[in-house]
Amino acid sequence: MIRILNAEPKGYCINAREILKSVGELYEEELDREKLLRIIGKYEILIVRLGIQVDKEALDAGHNLVAVVTATTGLDHIDIQHAQKKGVKVLSLHGEADFLRKVGATAEHTWALLLALIRKVPQASRSVLNGYWDRDKFRGSELRGKRLGILGLGRLGEKIALYGNAFEMKVLAYDPFRTAWPNDVIRCSNLNALLSKSEILSIHIPLNEKTKGLIGKQELAVLLEDGILINTSRGEIVDSHALIESLSEGHLAGAAVDVIEGERNAAMRDKNSLIAYAKTHSKLLITPHIGGATWESMASTEVFMAKKLKTFLSDVEETTK
Numbered sequence: 001m002i003r004i005l006n007a008e009p010k011g012y013c014i015n016a017r018e019i020l021k022s023v024g025e026l027y028e029e030e031l032d033r034e035k036l037l038r039i040i041g042k043y044e045i046l047i048v049r050l051g052i053q054v055d056k057e058a059l060d061a062g063h064n065l066v067a068v069v070t071a072t073t074g075l076d077h078i079d080i081q082h083a084q085k086k087g088v089k090v091l092s093l094h095g096e097a098d099f100l101r102k103v104g105a106t107a108e109h110t111w112a113l114l115l116a117l118i119r120k121v122p123q124a125s126r127s128v129l130n131g132y133w134d135r136d137k138f139r140g141s142e143l144r145g146k147r148l149g150i151l152g153l154g155r156l157g158e159k160i161a162l163y164g165n166a167f168e169m170k171v172l173a174y175d176p177f178r179t180a181w182p183n184d185v186i187r188c189s190n191l192n193a194l195l196s197k198s199e200i201l202s203i204h205i206p207l208n209e210k211t212k213g214l215i216g217k218q219e220l221a222v223l224l225e226d227g228i229l230i231n232t233s234r235g236e237i238v239d240s241h242a243l244i245e246s247l248s249e250g251h252l253a254g255a256a257v258d259v260i261e262g263e264r265n266a267a268m269r270d271k272n273s274l275i276a277y278a279k280t281h282s283k284l285l286i287t288p289h290i291g292g293a294t295w296e297s298m299a300s301t302e303v304f305m306a307k308k309l310k311t312f313l314s315d316v317e318e319t320t321k
Helices: 014-023 033-042 056-061 080-086 105-118 121-129 155-166 191-197 217-222 240-248 266-270 273-278 295-319
Strands: 003-006 025-028 045-048 067-070 089-091 147-151 170-174 200-203 227-231 252-257 284-286
Touching (some): 003 014, 014 025, 033 056, 089 295, 105 121, 105 155, 105 227, 105 252, 147 155, 240 252
Parallel strands (some): 003 025, 003 045, 067 089, 227 252, 252 284
């Protein structure tokens, strides 16, 4: 019988669990890296979210692995090339366009970050809890009429454009891979054209070799004065030191991020420059990669991936008959 290891089972969808139990023997435990490496060799299937790095060492330790299952679109937590080399199938949400159109949690969180930042919601709430009631201190800004720049007009970028138009903003976007273009979004011919026209930049692109460090000192300088940056994609896309410099010098009015560089490594988080800066500067808002973390989105994606695994195992069984 196929043995399945769910290494991040906390809050896992009951319906997804039942599907997994129907195709194999399911073992679930929140694992640290040491124990994962010790026991992974017993299992054919590994299920992870974003908290575990499935790198070369982990894949080599999993000498019986047939597939790694992750209910995510981003795959930077998995060594895809080494998995392919070992013949381990990586099953994910990447490319599942029809299904993903129904999943909007990250887009909603992006908008929540933007509103919280420009209306100073965290600071105002803390002030009240500390015994104050100061209305003038927390005067914010409106979105209506502002220019919203969207980097990457895929599934999430489209939703952000929809929200921007609903808030009566002027919506611009840059996406070199897109052919068809929405009528209510202004198309920018290159990245600099987008940045130079944007008061608010929202990033919705995948992390790869070309996008790593894409938004650095030069790019941030092109953004309009008193601009806002929102990043719910991957931390490595934005140069952290350049972002802090731009905020400190006052070129950017604020930034909100749901992702940071090296976020899965506790030691790196402790030394992260963005977290250190945010502790003393309210113009930077950070959340712990919770964009997709809603009960609805996580349940639907976990069920979808459980079904995808079931189909995969059925196909494997057919080909080996």
